Amino acid sequence: MDNAAPNSSSSAAATAAAVAAAAASGNGVQGGDRPEDPSKQNLAQVTASIQRTLGLLHQLNLNVSSFSSASQLPLLQRLNALVAELDTMQKLAEGCNIQVPMEVVNLIDDGKNPDEFTRDVLNSCIAKNQITKGKTDAFKSLRKHLLEELEEAFPEDIEAYRQIRATSAAVIHRLSAFWKC
Template identity: 25%
Template sequence: MTTTQLENTVENKPLIETTEQLQRLIDDLINVGAGIHDYVGTQQAYQALIHRFNNIILELSTLSSNNLPYPIPIDVINYIEDGRNPDIYTREFIEVNAKSNARLKGRMQNFGKLRDILGDKLVSEFPDLKETIEGIKTRTSN
């Protein structure tokens, strides 16, 4: 995602700054790779590599000290480090949560049915508790 794709708002400012830092870091890494490939062993080439490595260290320290308003889960970082697509992680995460939500919704509905059946049985056995049981049903229903 490039900074031109992000709307320049106060909420997006940390994300835009982080994106720009990542772009600078990538550029520095490419420059170091080119410098190592073209290294001739002179003092000037050595100093240029040292300067590029210092830029990378500076970018990494600045990047790690950013306080984004939303943390990046370590699982996503591991996913990216393994060379996998974080969009796949997001899709799998959503699918797992959708299944879990469906299961929990079924449980809630079944407990609601159990509450109603148990309440009806209690009212039939103890008619003087009808008001209390109806209050419980009302407070615990969706």
């Protein structure tokens, strides 16, 4: 039993620390960086509550590991303080919209670094981006080749096509400038 309690406690502490780190860095918070966002306003309070809870868990671990009948009252007081802090944390967390992917929680439960998840997601995005860029470059090359072939076969039509493209590009540019205002 001595081994089970610290492991589950350290796993819970690691999960809480990861959620606090994600909250502090703004990861997973919906609504952007607007200061009037209520979830951003409660974020610091939730993070502080998580830190207080971790401190209480540490104190409880120390009390339990050196338990004697004389330390029963302080242990009960710390348990009551932990319950009150968890209640406070739950009430504060209702105002925040922080989403932690289950993969991150599973990594933490397995004793691994949650940064592995971020690294894997970024590597996956980079690979998909390279594939998409390759496809885009292939289509650009095909377009260029087709225009060259068509210009040899139909020079007048290609010149008219280029004028139409230039005119429509100018109109699109003016409209995009108008809509930015």
